[in-house]
Amino acid sequence: MHTPSHKLDPDGDVLLTLHNPAAPFAVWVNRTLLPPPPPHSDSQHVSAKTDDDGSLSAKKPDVRFLLSSKHLSLASDYFKRMFRSPWKESSADLSTGYHHVDAKDWDPDALLILMQILHCQNAAVPTSVDLEMLAKLAVLVDYYRCHDATTIWVKTWIPNVKDSVPSVKSCFPNKCGRNLILWILIARVFDLQDISRTVFEVACKYCPCPLPTLDLPIVSVAEKVNSIRLHTLEGIFDILDWFLASYLNGTAGCSMECSAMLLGWLTKRMDGPKILPDERECPYLGHSTASVIEAIKGFGSPRWYHNDDELEHPCKLFYGQTELGTWIALRGLDLESLINDPNRRTR
Structure with a gap:
């Protein structure tokens, strides 16, 4: 059996295997109508490793997390239902003693941060993240349905990236960039009403084409904007x-x-x-x-x-x-x- 890359609980009973880690994220495909994203600059913040334009990279080995089903069930509706369901993940493997859970394509750093939060390892959670990482965390929070557990951290992270929220002035008269799409995602997932109002207005006024979703969970917002x-x-x-x-x-x-x-x-x-x-x-x-x-x-x-x-x-x-x-x-x-x-x- 492979050794876990991250032991969030040394006595854990869940082995989560992340396949195809760091897959291209929010790939920018509409280059002819929308401006390209700015180059990703170095930062002291915890940052995502994938390129902003979603360029392909070599496939990386699986990343494994040793986790606690108790912590996951308490913090996440997704895991609570999983462990109470008739699915195979609800029963421990007799040969290993673990509940085996599979995931794919997530950013491993983002997943590690989320699991640290869910396991109450607050000292290990970064107090500052960049926009790219915050967007990847938003996707994870939305997928695993653990909004309440991350609320306090979102309030900590948002002030550090709020300056990058697209404004009417920055987008006038015909610009709609990748950062706008990421902020629509972040505002929707974390229920940031002021930011949501701003980015929704910018999208309605300044997007020169159907709003790209970049395969993010913002389809309903995009439909309203369009x-x-x-x-x-x-x-x-x-x-x-x-x-x-x-x-x-x-x-x-x-x-x-x-x-x-x-x-x-x-x-x-x-x-x-x-x-x-x-x-x-x-x-x-x-x-x-x-x-x-x-x-x-x-x-x-x-x-x-x-x-x-x-x-x-x-x-x-x-x-x-x-x-x-x-x-x-x-x-x-x-x-x-x-x-x-x-x-x-x-x-």
Whole structure:
């Protein structure tokens, strides 16, 4: 029998074998639409060993943990159910005396930290971890359902990495990076409501494509973000189409000349920065709600004069609402309200 790599309980009755340790984590696959993550810098914190971009590495030998079923059952709903179930893990192997539990792909350092917490070995638990390690711990906590046992440590770790939370300023107008995805995971697993609100808003406004999940347990959040993004973009494009049609049929503008001038101006402004996707089909790749609204802010209005009095014509694009704020509100596209209440019904 192989000697355990880590003996969390020298008299333990559980042998957890981690297969394929340190597998690529949160692999960054959407490089064409989203910026690459920054290089992973050296730190005094406990850090994860896998590369940020999830590059493949040589397969490593299994890592074994000698653990206590009592500690695991008390701290983790996952293990409590396992040891009370009819599964093979619930019965000790007669030849070794151990409950044999298998795991795979986890980061061994993250798993060791979690097991130290679950076995009350507080002196061995690091007081500071980097964002990568915190994200890997979040995946483990979510999988093994041991949120309560880690609460005090999360409160210790978060202040040291909180400066890396993506903000509206850092993401404006069209950036959505890997760190944002990791923070969405961390905020969801550890119920960090303030951070959750911030990263959810950033994702809804600045993601230029369907939010990548990177195989993390954030599917429900990604679905809400994608729904809000598509709903808002479709609404904005519908408003622009409505103005084009109104200028074309003469229902907007004070005269034929006025409608023609505004129609030509809006058509050229929309074509210039490629506000509308070429195919006009979901998921509008390359367009975030913030980038589209910011581009529309720059449309302005044509300036032209009557020959008889040399006065500038008063009619403006969007009736003067150059930011489309009024029209967006009228169509039920209040992005802030949707972010606050993703289930709110819209017109």
